[in-house]
Amino acid sequence: MATMRAVQISEAGGPMQLVEREVPVPGAREVRVRVQACGVCHSDVFAVTGGYPGVTFPIVPGHEIAGVIDEVGHDVGSWKVGQRVGVGWFGGNCGHCEPCRRGNxxxxxxxxxxxxxxxxxxxxHVVVPATALALIPDDLSAEDAAPLLCAGVTTFNALRRSDARGGDTVAVLGVGxxxxxxxxxxxRLGFRTVAIARGTAKEELARELGAHHYIDSTQEDPSEALQALGxxxxxxATASNADAQAxxxxGLxxxxxxxxxxxxxxxxGVPPAAFIGGSTGIVGHASGTSQDSQDTLAFSELADVRPMIETMPLEEAQAAYDKMMAGDARFRMVLLTGS
Structure with missing residues (x-):
């Protein structure tokens, strides 16, 4: 029996434990991925706490997965052993429910x-539905690809599916x-880019990343500053602070x-009347499908977009998670398996 290392959580609120498990075998419409890198995301808290419908213990966290297909099950289409692939929050789709039948x-x-x-x-190793897979470009490393499969696709997909067009002003709230x-x-999508954050500590970095303008929300009203730019x-809104969003x-x-x-x-805390005069609005945005992830990876390779990461070995998953939760990571923690 072949075994592998895995980091599991055995109960809600419990610690991460490095254990030996049997290497899983893919079933129909599934593939097995030999993991090379896996990002540590704040949403991993759902596995740690059990605070999401459908969580059962023990559970192995991790939804920013980059690796290589090393075994395929039946009926997986054109996917083949040896392909570099990634898997994000989107765990595949069934193809027969009403949203799927409508293409959503x-x-x-x-x-x-x-x-x-x-x-x-x-x-x-991890077994996933074949419909969850995204191809990783040859010139993109596994450790750089991993965070792009969640944080990357979320931001890229939200921007490219928005109404903004080249030359329009786009503000990014939060530099994390x-x-x-x-x-x-x-x-890189051609927007007049404005970064908004508290204080000046991140201004230099924001400009290095591509921001044309920087707004320190502790020194000026971000709405007024954006209106001054048109x-x-x-x-x-990448920052999760509701007051900062309000x-x-x-500034719309x-x-x-x-x-x-x-x-x-x-x-x-925004009065509904605030949206009437300019016909403005608020929307939420889900991350994206596996094809959206693949588009994100391809665009990132093409346009030289890379996450800022710190890597740690799989054995130090608890330390990596704790560092991310404490806000000490800048900006994404990535676990490496060494395979």
């Missing part, structure tokens, strides 16, 4: 989430794990949208 695969009623509702990438990628994507077609809404240009990708459970 991200809303599939039967999809799973790697590392949340089924075992994820904190391991040497999501925001540092959002700034790069906004600049208003923003899109404000991409403070920026007034007519018909502009605040797109929320930084999740907060706090109420958003």
């Amino acid at each position: 695969f991200i809303a599939c009623q039967n999809t799973g989430i790697p590392g949340v509702t089924f075992d994820g990438g904190y391991a040497d 794990g999501l925001g540092h990628l959002g700034i790069q994507f906004a600049r 208003g923003a077609t899109v404000i991409l 403070a920026a809404v007034g 240009a007519p018909n502009g949208r605040l797109i929320i990708v930084g999740a907060s459970m706090d109420p958003l």
Whole structure:
């Protein structure tokens, strides 16, 4: 019996444990991926706490998976052993529920989430549905690809599917794990890019990443500062602070949208009347399908977008998770298996 290393959580709130497990075998419409890198995402908290529908213990976290196919099951289409692939939050789609039949695969009623509702990438191997796979370009390393499969696709997909067009003003609220990628994507998509953050500590970095303008929200009202620039077609809210999001809404240009990708459970304190005069609005944005992830990886290779990462070995998964949760990572933690 072949075995592998895996980092599992055995109970809600329990520690991460490095264990030996039997190497899984893919079934019909599944493939097995030899994991090379797996990003550590804040959403891994769902596995740690069990705070998501469908979580069962023990669970192996990890939904920013980059590796190589090393075995395929039946009926997997054109996927082959040896292909470099990634898997993100989107755990594949069934193809027969109503959202799938309407082409809305991200809303599939039967999809799973790697590392949340089924075992994820904190391991040497992982089995996933073939429909969850995205090809990784040859010139993109596994450790750089991993965060792009969640933070990357979330920001890139939100921007490219927005109403913003080349030359429009796009503001990125927050210069963190999501925001540092959002700034790069906004600049390379041809937008007049504005970074918004608290204080001046991140201004130099934001400009290096591609921001044309920087707004320190502790020194000036972000809404007024954006209006002085003509208003923003899109404000991409990567910071999860509801008060910061509310403070920026007034900076929207007519018909502009605040797109929320930084999740907060706090109420958003904006009066409904604020949206009427300029026909502005607020929308949320889900990450994207496996094809969206593949598009993100291809664009990142083409446009030289890269995450800022710190790597640690699989054995130090708990330390990597703790560092991410403490806000000490800049900006994404990535686990390496050494394979």
